[in-house]
Amino acid sequence: MLQESPVKTDLSAHLKWLEGEAVYVMREVAAQFERPVLLFSGGKDSICLVRLAQKAFWPGKIPFSLLHIDTGHNFPEALDFRDRLVEQLGVKLIVRSVQDSIDKGRAVEETGPNASRNALQIITLLDAIKELRCDAAIGGARRDEEKARAKERFFSHRDQFGHWDPKNQRPELWNTYNGRKNVGEHFRVFPLSNWTEMDVWQYIAQEGVEIPEIYFSHTREVVNRGGVLLARSDYITLLDDESYEERVIRFRTVGDMTCTGAVESTASTLDEIIAEVAAARVTERGGRADDKRSEAAMEDRKRRGYF
Amino acid sequence: MDLLRFSTAGSVDDGKSTLIGRLLYDAKSIFEDQLDAIQLSSEIHGNGKINLALVTDGLRAEREQGITIDVAYRYFATPKRKFIIADTPGHEQYTRNMVTGASTAELAIVLVDARKGVLTQSRRHGFIASLLQIPHMVVAINKMDLVDYAEDVYQAITDEYQEFAQKLDVKNVTFIPISALEGDNVVEKSSNMPWYNGPTLLHYLETVKAGAEHNVVDFRFPVQYVIRPDQNFRGYAGQVASGSITPGEEVLVLPAGKTTRIKSIVSFEKEREEAHAEEDVVIALDDELELSRGGMIVRSRNRPTVTTTVDVDLCWMNEQAMQPDKLYVLQHTTRQVSAYVSKIIYRLDVNTLHREPAEKFELNDIGRVEIVTTQPIFVDPYKINRRTGAFILIDPDTNNTVAAGMVRGVAQDVEPVGSPQQGARAKSPDVVWEGLNLAREEREQRNGHGAAVLWFTGLSGSGKSTIARAFERRLFERNCQTMLLDGDHLRHGLCSDLGFSPADRAENIRRVGEVARLFYEQGSVTLCTFISPYRSDRDFVRSLVPEPGFFEIYVDCDLEVCRERDPKGLYRKVEDGQIDNFTGISAPYEAPTDPEITLHSDQQTVAESVETLIRHLEDRGILPPPQTEKPGR
Ligand SMILES: Nc1nc2c(ncn2[C@@H]2O[C@H](COP(=O)(O)OP(=O)(O)O)[C@@H](O)[C@H]2O)c(=O)[nH]1
Numbered sequence: 001m002l003q004e005s006p007v008k009t010d011l012s013a014h015l016k017w018l019e020g021e022a023v024y025v026m027r028e029v030a031a032q033f034e035r036p037v038l039l040f041s042g043g044k045d046s047i048c049l050v051r052l053a054q055k056a057f058w059p060g061k062i063p064f065s066l067l068h069i070d071t072g073h074n075f076p077e078a079l080d081f082r083d084r085l086v087e088q089l090g091v092k093l094i095v096r097s098v099q100d101s102i103d104k105g106r107a108v109e110e111t112g113p114n115a116s117r118n119a120l121q122i123i124t125l126l127d128a129i130k131e132l133r134c135d136a137a138i139g140g141a142r143r144d145e146e147k148a149r150a151k152e153r154f155f156s157h158r159d160q161f162g163h164w165d166p167k168n169q170r171p172e173l174w175n176t177y178n179g180r181k182n183v184g185e186h187f188r189v190f191p192l193s194n195w196t197e198m199d200v201w202q203y204i205a206q207e208g209v210e211i212p213e214i215y216f217s218h219t220r221e222v223v224n225r226g227g228v229l230l231a232r233s234d235y236i237t238l239l240d241d242e243s244y245e246e247r248v249i250r251f252r253t254v255g256d257m258t259c260t261g262a263v264e265s266t267a268s269t270l271d272e273i274i275a276e277v278a279a280a281r282v283t284e285r286g287g288r289a290d291d292k293r294s295e296a297a298m299e300d301r302k303r304r305g306y307f
Numbered sequence: 308m309d310l311l312r313f314s315t316a317g318s319v320d321d322g323k324s325t326l327i328g329r330l331l332y333d334a335k336s337i338f339e340d341q342l343d344a345i346q347l348s349s350e351i352h353g354n355g356k357i358n359l360a361l362v363t364d365g366l367r368a369e370r371e372q373g374i375t376i377d378v379a380y381r382y383f384a385t386p387k388r389k390f391i392i393a394d395t396p397g398h399e400q401y402t403r404n405m406v407t408g409a410s411t412a413e414l415a416i417v418l419v420d421a422r423k424g425v426l427t428q429s430r431r432h433g434f435i436a437s438l439l440q441i442p443h444m445v446v447a448i449n450k451m452d453l454v455d456y457a458e459d460v461y462q463a464i465t466d467e468y469q470e471f472a473q474k475l476d477v478k479n480v481t482f483i484p485i486s487a488l489e490g491d492n493v494v495e496k497s498s499n500m501p502w503y504n505g506p507t508l509l510h511y512l513e514t515v516k517a518g519a520e521h522n523v524v525d526f527r528f529p530v531q532y533v534i535r536p537d538q539n540f541r542g543y544a545g546q547v548a549s550g551s552i553t554p555g556e557e558v559l560v561l562p563a564g565k566t567t568r569i570k571s572i573v574s575f576e577k578e579r580e581e582a583h584a585e586e587d588v589v590i591a592l593d594d595e596l597e598l599s600r601g602g603m604i605v606r607s608r609n610r611p612t613v614t615t616t617v618d619v620d621l622c623w624m625n626e627q628a629m630q631p632d633k634l635y636v637l638q639h640t641t642r643q644v645s646a647y648v649s650k651i652i653y654r655l656d657v658n659t660l661h662r663e664p665a666e667k668f669e670l671n672d673i674g675r676v677e678i679v680t681t682q683p684i685f686v687d688p689y690k691i692n693r694r695t696g697a698f699i700l701i702d703p704d705t706n707n708t709v710a711a712g713m714v715r716g717v718a719q720d721v722e723p724v725g726s727p728q729q730g731a732r733a734k735s736p737d738v739v740w741e742g743l744n745l746a747r748e749e750r751e752q753r754n755g756h757g758a759a760v761l762w763f764t765g766l767s768g769s770g771k772s773t774i775a776r777a778f779e780r781r782l783f784e785r786n787c788q789t790m791l792l793d794g795d796h797l798r799h800g801l802c803s804d805l806g807f808s809p810a811d812r813a814e815n816i817r818r819v820g821e822v823a824r825l826f827y828e829q830g831s832v833t834l835c836t837f838i839s840p841y842r843s844d845r846d847f848v849r850s851l852v853p854e855p856g857f858f859e860i861y862v863d864c865d866l867e868v869c870r871e872r873d874p875k876g877l878y879r880k881v882e883d884g885q886i887d888n889f890t891g892i893s894a895p896y897e898a899p900t901d902p903e904i905t906l907h908s909d910q911q912t913v914a915e916s917v918e919t920l921i922r923h924l925e926d927r928g929i930l931p932p933p934q935t936e937k938p939g940r
Contacts, residue, residue, distance in 0.1 A: 174693070
């Protein structure tokens with residue numbers, strides 16, 4: 001079920017500006033690259049991306065496909081939502097799954113109670129980019145998400161191995177984006193670079209963008225693992241001293257069920273969520289179990305080609 | 308809620324990271340888990356207590372070196388505004404990063420350590436802010452807690468920086484004494500500095516006018532992408548770079564050079580009645596014309612310069628030095644063309660602002676060059692239009708962005724600084740310039756004032772001579788050594804063999820320039836009044852005089868007023884057909900783009916103009932400060 005969309009209001013000045021910048025970047029991608037895709041995770045950031053792409057090419061259609069790298073550990077609500085959105089827009093959806101990569105021996109499943117497929121996504125993603133001969137992949141990452149991202153470019157170059165070299169980034173000036181590359185290389189493009197979590201929420205509210213219901217408060221069985229609340233699912237193996245309990249929660253990100261943490265919350269409308277975000281003291285990714293593994297975890301993953 | 312983008316720069320350890328940490332912390336934009344990580348980091352790196360500076364610390368390699376080496380973007384918001392900080396390290400090598408951060412900023416914070424005062428770096432930051440045309444600058448004088456919050460320390464730094472800032476092209480400079488560490492005057496007003504009545508830093512950031520630098524006059528619409536949903540609709544997608552437009556208006560499309568009308572302006576929400584600067588829209592035109600990405604839609608009566616040669620300020624941003632005559636890709640708005648650097652006019656020493664000769668640019672070099680493009684580009688001077696005056700150069704072999712450029716105008720074929728000049732000098736190659744017997748500095752010291760060349764340019768009848776004469780009298784009364792070189796006088800003697808063709812005009816100016824230079828070296832305040840209609844000629848004279856001795860003074864006067872005044876009866880003769888090649892009527896006048904002083908002689912009295920000149924020379928230290936009246940008459 002899709003959440004009721006609230007009445008649309010005029011965008012506030014800062015959101016208009018951010019939207020303008022993102023639309024400009026979308027169009028640059030369409031103009032500078034031959035085979036771009038939009039990485040669609042089903043989360044609110046990629047849903048915003050889709051809306052921005054719709055705006056950028058109106059009255060035409062979005063001139064690229066959506067690519068979903070499927071961990072196989074999805075929230076069912078998110079999958080439903082994805083399929084409905086794709087149908088509404090008439091865009092092409094391409095799904096490449098981590099399970100396939102594992103079956104083909106390209107990736108090896110982690111073991112243990114905290115096994116996650118987040119790291120394996122990289123392999124599937126890079127394989128998909130190669131297979132589809134993509135020269136640009138649009139992602140929803142924001143610079144405010146994590147320290148290592150503060151220096152990321154809008155147009156982020158990846159070498160032929162899909163790797164990111166923090167020492168060899170091109171300077172990015174004004175709104176001039178340099179997407180030139182050699183054969184086999186590609187770009188990650190981040191139209192939401194200058195947005196914060198708060199901006200995304202306000203945009204969703206003011207623009208009336210629909211998002212999956214798991215972002216809103218609901219009752220669910222969760223297990224508390226090292227401070228992270230994980231939703232009950234077949235992909236989780238309980239440890240001896242663990243058990244599921246019902247809590248009133250919502251999710252701040254939508255990802256792999258094995259490592260996406262819930263927050264306890266009664267916020268059931270966008271306004272309540274915004275109020276909660278304003279008072280929040282934990283960044284979004286803080287709810288993700290895998291970011292806590294090491295201080296430079298994100299940076300390491302980025303070098304290897306993470307989103 | 309609106310948005311302000313600002314850049315921060317400071318020398319290492321001036322407290323920049325601490326200040327940003329403080330702003331983010333006080334605006335509650337550091338989250339708990341980030342705080343955790345910072346705490347962890349503080350422990351690992353062995354200093355125990357929480358270190359706000361770590362908030363803005365990024366990549367591991369940089370952490371190991373203990374310095375930041377790239378532009379990092381930070382975000383915070385107050386109920387009034389969202390802020391985007393471009394945090395640029397102030398290290399010597401990192402001019403590149405400062406330029407990058409400044410390119411999108413509307414305000415620059417320059418940090419000065421109160422104990423150290425104004426350093427070379429503080430000046431460099433100011434210069435880059437000015438070069439990139441950032442309209443607002445805040446000089447935050449930090450670590451006031453370490454100088455006992457003393458007003459005189461603040462005042463001395465303010466005075467010194469103010470003097471320097473006058474040489475810059477920044478509209479608005481504000482000074483705020485702070486302690487980033489203790490929080491004084493950052494968010495909360497400090498009780499430690501009752502003598503300071505200005506705003507806190509955050510208050511200033513929240514209230515300074517944002518978005519003021521947009522050019523709202525000149526409509527420019529670079530075409531980004533063509534949208535064709537079906538046979539009936541062909542729309543040009545793009546962002547309005549400047550100005551605005553409405554359906555029905557007549558427009559010109561470039562490069563085709565054809566005119567048509569705006570049929571409709573479309574956006575996702577609705578059909579639009581108007582499109583403004585910075586808005587993304589789709590424009591449909593009445594006629595099917597040759598137009599695609601890289602083209603531009605403008606008003607037929609307000610066009611950019613269409614040119615294949617540009618005079619630009621260039622910053623080199625790559626480890627691989629510039630290669631003369633190599634073909635680079637020039638990306639300007641949505642247009643890419645091949646281009647090469649045809650001439651280096653000078654390289655600037657960004658610390659002293661001295662112009663020096665150069666064969667090529669290396670990483671972090673900034674200077675003025677001329678560029679030739681294989682296809683025309685559609686440009687405006689960067690000072691007038693930040694969007695259509697900016698471009699990057701890309702190395703087609705590595706695909707790296709290697710330079711950032713800001714257009715001054717069409718290339719004027721200016722002689723490079725320090726090169727052997729054309730004409731007479733070139734014909735006597737064996738003559739060796741020995742250096743003067745007495746250094747100019749000695750003469751200046753004896754005279755009690757500096758030497759200078761004041762070059763008055765303007766139309767015939769604009770008032771150049773009248774103002775210069777009155778001005779010379781004033782200087783003389785102040786015991787200054789002066790000389791006045793007047794166009795008419797020189798044409799009777801030294802230049803009596805020359806006419807008024809462009810070549811003869813150039814030679815005339817060259818001779819005058821050389822003479823002016825001699826008077827300059829002799830210690831005089833040398834006034835030259837010459838119509839000098841060509842920019843390249845004036846720039847040539849400028850290149851003869853060492854910085855900062857040359858002052859271009861544009862005597863700006865409406866042509867109609869000049870014609871009415873007609874002091875020498877020349878305009879009448881032109882009308883009667885007795886004179887050809889008359890500047891302003893049958894020969895061009897290229898107004899200065901960047902004069903040191905502009906005098907509006909059709910709006911100011913001669914006395915007012917003289918006053919302006921005197922003040923300017925005092926401010927620049929050419930003349931000693933005015934005698935203050937003795938108290939107790
Ligand atoms: N006493 C005092 N120390 C400060 C102040 N601001 C920064 N510092 C200290 O100066 C040192 C360098 O600061 P940092 O922010 O890392 O400088 P950066 O290199 O400009 O980023 C640190 O030890 C700070 O604690 C201030 O206002 N007062």
